[in-house]
Amino acid sequence: xxxxxxxxxxxxxxxxxxxxxxxxxxxxxxxxxxxxxxxxxxxxxxxxxxxxxxxxxxxxxxxxxxxxxxxxxxxxxxxxxxxxxxxxxxxxxxxxxxxxxxxxxxxxxxxx
Amino acid sequence: xxxxxxxxxxxxxxxxxxxxxxxxxxxxxxxxxxxxxxxxxxxxxxxxxxxxxxxxxxxxxxxxxxxxxxxxxxxxxxxxxxxxxxxxxxxxxxxxxxxxxxxxxxxxxxxxxx
Numbered sequence: 001x002x003x004x005x006x007x008x009x010x011x012x013x014x015x016x017x018x019x020x021x022x023x024x025x026x027x028x029x030x031x032x033x034x035x036x037x038x039x040x041x042x043x044x045x046x047x048x049x050x051x052x053x054x055x056x057x058x059x060x061x062x063x064x065x066x067x068x069x070x071x072x073x074x075x076x077x078x079x080x081x082x083x084x085x086x087x088x089x090x091x092x093x094x095x096x097x098x099x100x101x102x103x104x105x106x107x108x109x110x111x112x
Numbered sequence: 113x114x115x116x117x118x119x120x121x122x123x124x125x126x127x128x129x130x131x132x133x134x135x136x137x138x139x140x141x142x143x144x145x146x147x148x149x150x151x152x153x154x155x156x157x158x159x160x161x162x163x164x165x166x167x168x169x170x171x172x173x174x175x176x177x178x179x180x181x182x183x184x185x186x187x188x189x190x191x192x193x194x195x196x197x198x199x200x201x202x203x204x205x206x207x208x209x210x211x212x213x214x215x216x217x218x219x220x221x222x223x224x225x226x
Contacts (some may be wrong), residue, residue, distance in 0.1 A: 036217075
């Protein structure tokens, strides 16, 4: 079945450091790919998405590119802030069904 | 207006009790979901309804019973609560027409079973 793998962390960075959180997936066909963010005590919010190969999703300084050849959707940000501390989830939605498959989440802590 | 709202936000109860969590979405979406998030933040799909019809029913104990009276509401009833049911339960909705419909989540209902 479909699956998502991402680095589990925790990841601890200093403010203004560069962030990469790796995400790879296994799916049949051409899924849509998502990054969700969960701030402490809150529900998940969509951070960015990409629906076809080579699409780049971006929001709030975060970016991820849909790479079909490597089945990856790595999340990057050039300069993290303390307010980016959260848990980040990579997810896919197959175009054959209505289920969303989530990775295990990566906890990011940014220190001042 | 909150797009996906679930109540209550916190539930503390004894083992063996029965409890319900309600969810409502005002986005006009046709599909609703229940997810369980454990203490390690791992998210697991439990159920999904599309236009009041059950379409996803993962391996969940029979003690969990979802009910969708209409496409804007999806409730979760849990019988005979066990310690292992302690978790945060998230309701979510999406629009399935089109490939790129994303999930919108509620704020979660934290269930603690003592």
